[in-house]
Amino acid sequence: MAQFTIKDLARKLGVSPSTVSRALSDHPDISPATKRRVAEAAQKYHYHPNQIAQSLQKKRSSTIGVIVPEIRHNFFSTVISGIEEVAYESGYTIMVCQSNETLAREVLNTQALVANRVAGLLIAISTETSRWDHLENVLARGVPLVQFDRVAEPLDTSKVVIDDYRAAYEAVVHLIDSGYRRIGHFSGREVIAMDRHRCRGYLDALADHGLACDRRFLIRGGYREEDGRAAVERLLALGELPDAILAVNDPVAVGAFVRLKEAGVRIPEDVALVGFSDTPAAALIDPALTTVYQPAFEMGRTAASLLLEQLTAEGGSVEMKTVVLPTELRVRGSSRPRGA
Amino acid sequence: MAQFTIKDLARKLGVSPSTVSRALSDHPDISPATKRRVAEAAQKYHYHPNQIAQSLQKKRSSTIGVIVPEIRHNFFSTVISGIEEVAYESGYTIMVCQSNETLAREVLNTQALVANRVAGLLIAISTETSRWDHLENVLARGVPLVQFDRVAEPLDTSKVVIDDYRAAYEAVVHLIDSGYRRIGHFSGREVIAMDRHRCRGYLDALADHGLACDRRFLIRGGYREEDGRAAVERLLALGELPDAILAVNDPVAVGAFVRLKEAGVRIPEDVALVGFSDTPAAALIDPALTTVYQPAFEMGRTAASLLLEQLTAEGGSVEMKTVVLPTELRVRGSSRPRGA
DNA sequence: TTGGATACCGCAAACGTTTGCGGTATCGTT
DNA sequence: AACGATACCGCAAACGTTTGCGGTATCCAA
Numbered sequence: 001m002a003q004f005t006i007k008d009l010a011r012k013l014g015v016s017p018s019t020v021s022r023a024l025s026d027h028p029d030i031s032p033a034t035k036r037r038v039a040e041a042a043q044k045y046h047y048h049p050n051q052i053a054q055s056l057q058k059k060r061s062s063t064i065g066v067i068v069p070e071i072r073h074n075f076f077s078t079v080i081s082g083i084e085e086v087a088y089e090s091g092y093t094i095m096v097c098q099s100n101e102t103l104a105r106e107v108l109n110t111q112a113l114v115a116n117r118v119a120g121l122l123i124a125i126s127t128e129t130s131r132w133d134h135l136e137n138v139l140a141r142g143v144p145l146v147q148f149d150r151v152a153e154p155l156d157t158s159k160v161v162i163d164d165y166r167a168a169y170e171a172v173v174h175l176i177d178s179g180y181r182r183i184g185h186f187s188g189r190e191v192i193a194m195d196r197h198r199c200r201g202y203l204d205a206l207a208d209h210g211l212a213c214d215r216r217f218l219i220r221g222g223y224r225e226e227d228g229r230a231a232v233e234r235l236l237a238l239g240e241l242p243d244a245i246l247a248v249n250d251p252v253a254v255g256a257f258v259r260l261k262e263a264g265v266r267i268p269e270d271v272a273l274v275g276f277s278d279t280p281a282a283a284l285i286d287p288a289l290t291t292v293y294q295p296a297f298e299m300g301r302t303a304a305s306l307l308l309e310q311l312t313a314e315g316g317s318v319e320m321k322t323v324v325l326p327t328e329l330r331v332r333g334s335s336r337p338r339g340a
Numbered sequence: 341m342a343q344f345t346i347k348d349l350a351r352k353l354g355v356s357p358s359t360v361s362r363a364l365s366d367h368p369d370i371s372p373a374t375k376r377r378v379a380e381a382a383q384k385y386h387y388h389p390n391q392i393a394q395s396l397q398k399k400r401s402s403t404i405g406v407i408v409p410e411i412r413h414n415f416f417s418t419v420i421s422g423i424e425e426v427a428y429e430s431g432y433t434i435m436v437c438q439s440n441e442t443l444a445r446e447v448l449n450t451q452a453l454v455a456n457r458v459a460g461l462l463i464a465i466s467t468e469t470s471r472w473d474h475l476e477n478v479l480a481r482g483v484p485l486v487q488f489d490r491v492a493e494p495l496d497t498s499k500v501v502i503d504d505y506r507a508a509y510e511a512v513v514h515l516i517d518s519g520y521r522r523i524g525h526f527s528g529r530e531v532i533a534m535d536r537h538r539c540r541g542y543l544d545a546l547a548d549h550g551l552a553c554d555r556r557f558l559i560r561g562g563y564r565e566e567d568g569r570a571a572v573e574r575l576l577a578l579g580e581l582p583d584a585i586l587a588v589n590d591p592v593a594v595g596a597f598v599r600l601k602e603a604g605v606r607i608p609e610d611v612a613l614v615g616f617s618d619t620p621a622a623a624l625i626d627p628a629l630t631t632v633y634q635p636a637f638e639m640g641r642t643a644a645s646l647l648l649e650q651l652t653a654e655g656g657s658v659e660m661k662t663v664v665l666p667t668e669l670r671v672r673g674s675s676r677p678r679g680a
Numbered sequence: 681t682t683g684g685a686t687a688c689c690g691c692a693a694a695c696g697t698t699t700g701c702g703g704t705a706t707c708g709t710t
Numbered sequence: 711a712a713c714g715a716t717a718c719c720g721c722a723a724a725c726g727t728t729t730g731c732g733g734t735a736t737c738c739a740a
Binding site: 048050051052056059063080081090093095096105113115116255258281285302 | 343388389390391393395396399401403410411412414417418420421424430433434435436437445451452453454455456457479594597598609619620621624625626637
């Protein structure tokens with residue numbers, strides 16, 4: 001119950017706490033002999049320094065905060081896994097919060113993490129987040145911040161993203177090459193940069209190929225299965241279906257998939273489908289879902305690495321990098337070439 | 341950069357830090373008037389108490405540690421989501437670590453969390469974990485611990501689990517009722533209590549119905565898709581397939597599913613399949629996977645609640661409860677009645 | 681023998697809180 | 711008018727570290 005502190009250890013050894021502290025951190029002022037004695041005693045008595053006390057003194061902890069919209073979403077949990085991986089390797093631990101896609105909770109989360117004096121912050125903003133004073137606040141306090149996936153572009157931080165524009169563009173080109181012409185898009189919220197990029201990629205790809213965009217087929221919604229279902233609902237009410245649909249991510253693609261099947265629509269004969277993410281389910285549905293793979297795990301790893309860079313290079317201020325990770329269009333059955 | 345501390349706030353108000361501290365925590369010794377003044381000033385200057393300092397003084401932090409085998413696994417990420425949920429509601433934050441299914445890393449994780457003076461610990465042990473001195477150590481230090489899903493039974497802690505025995509038993513009964521006779525089981529590791537229970541449920545169900553267990557169809561492995569594939573591989577090498585297979589979880593079931601399909605085996609005509617968890621993919625594959633649903637989110641919530649109980653009831657030591665959550669067999673296409 | 685390096689080590693303050701104890705007004709009672 | 715309650719509030723120590731500064735041996739050179 002009671003702690004075994006550095007003082008106890010010092011007493012056992014007949015030296016001062018300062019000496020123990022310095023010995024443990026390999027300070028040159030301490031003789032090799034005492035260092036050895038201290039190390040052995042620490043081992044023997046299972047002494048582990050109190051991180052809390054250390055943090056208070058150093059004015060910074062060795063934990064990094066992570067905020068995501070939803071932990072349970074496969075994409076984010078994979079990112080978190082990547083983050084934890086490199087954090088662990090560097091002796092950091094992570095504090096994870098979810099905003100549940102609300103701004104209110106996102107700012108509460110950042111406050112909580114800042115109050116816990118995290119060394120740095122990793123965040124993918126919620127769909128509601130259109131102001132970022134809470135994040136500017138974090139930066140103003142000197143807490144390094146790096147954004148990933150869903151980023152607030154105006155904010156001067158390191159970012160790790162994918163080339164949403166290009167990925168969407170290529171996905172649409174693939175559909176066109178496969179013989180589809182009347183191509184729709186289930187988008188997310190316009191405020192999200194990611195969405196704007198994907199949408200623009202979609203539009204440009206059509207335009208560059210002399211195809212018109214039927215605005216009725218460009219439907220905005222959210223990021224979940226139900227949003228995919230809802231979008232299909234609107235199409236069905238319309239009484240007219242596109243040839244193909246580019247969904248903003250896999251969950252909405254899957255939602256659309258299911259609803260279309262329920263309605264007796266054949267995939268891809270009647271309408272082709274492509275998603276974003278390559279969720280585990282994507283390869284398993286029948287026909288398998290064509291989707292652009294996002295390296296979620298790698299995204300977590302590099303985001304964490306970027307943050308650690310800033311943490312160690314403290315003082316010599318590093319410039320903000322934004323690294324864009326490569327994606328990969330994984331062509332599967334849901335976009336089989338027309339007439340094949 | 342520099343902190344705005346309680347001293348600064350006190351100076352602005354012309355009172356002592358003690359008064360501010362007490363005012364903030366609604367101490368009866370402070371007049372309503374000063375409390376109001378303090379509250380307003382705190383608001384105005386954006387004062388947030390330094391949790392680190394608080395923790396040091398209180399000798400306990402308001403963060404709870406979570407250790408799971410793998411964050412990215414759907415089941416665990418959902419549990420974590422539930423944990424975060426109730427932690428958030430109670431003003432706690434969570435530190436998440438993954439053991440990657442290794443004991444070594446699991447003990448490192450516990451040490452890191454203890455060094456961070458977490459208020460309590462939530463854990464699902466790794467498959468390698470057959471000793472628990474590291475957990476006993478945690479308990480000895482007076483840190484409350486509650487186990488979930490994968491538990492070390494001999495350890496006297498609160499636990500939240502499902503009735504693995506009964507769930508497996510009922511799943512097998514369902515298969516029998518559906519006309520299947522030669523039923524196999526893809527199990528996990530014998531050291532894991534969960535596995536033993538499911539296996540026993542499987543065996544007893546067979547026995548109770550006068551069915552013999554063909555030991556060649558009882559295959560041990562891991563918990564991932566590849567393990568499911570591997571198990572099927574062994575069956576194929578055997579040159580003989582069971583009527584039906586109860587998989588230890590959904591990933592294994594899915595792995596088996598895919599491999600069986602590759603081999604041209606029809607599901608459920610040639611072999612039926614049932615899993616555990618109800619992963620998102622389960623309902624999406626074709627035929628949809630019959631599976632016993634585990635309330636992952638609820639498991640996270642109740643585990644966290646149990647921990648919080650212990651934290652608040654500090655002193656008046658609470659007894660250890662083990663709550664078993666209800667499961668639900670979700671019958672789908674992969675176990676369609678024989679001949680139907 | 682003296683002087684200055686050099687090698688080790690300890691004192692004490694500090695990090696930002698909380699809290700036991702004591703202190704000073706103010707008030708109501710007698 | 712004096713006295714005990716009562717209501718508020720401040721002092722200072724403590725939580726477990728780290729670290730600047732100073733101090734004491736020891737040693738080598740002169």
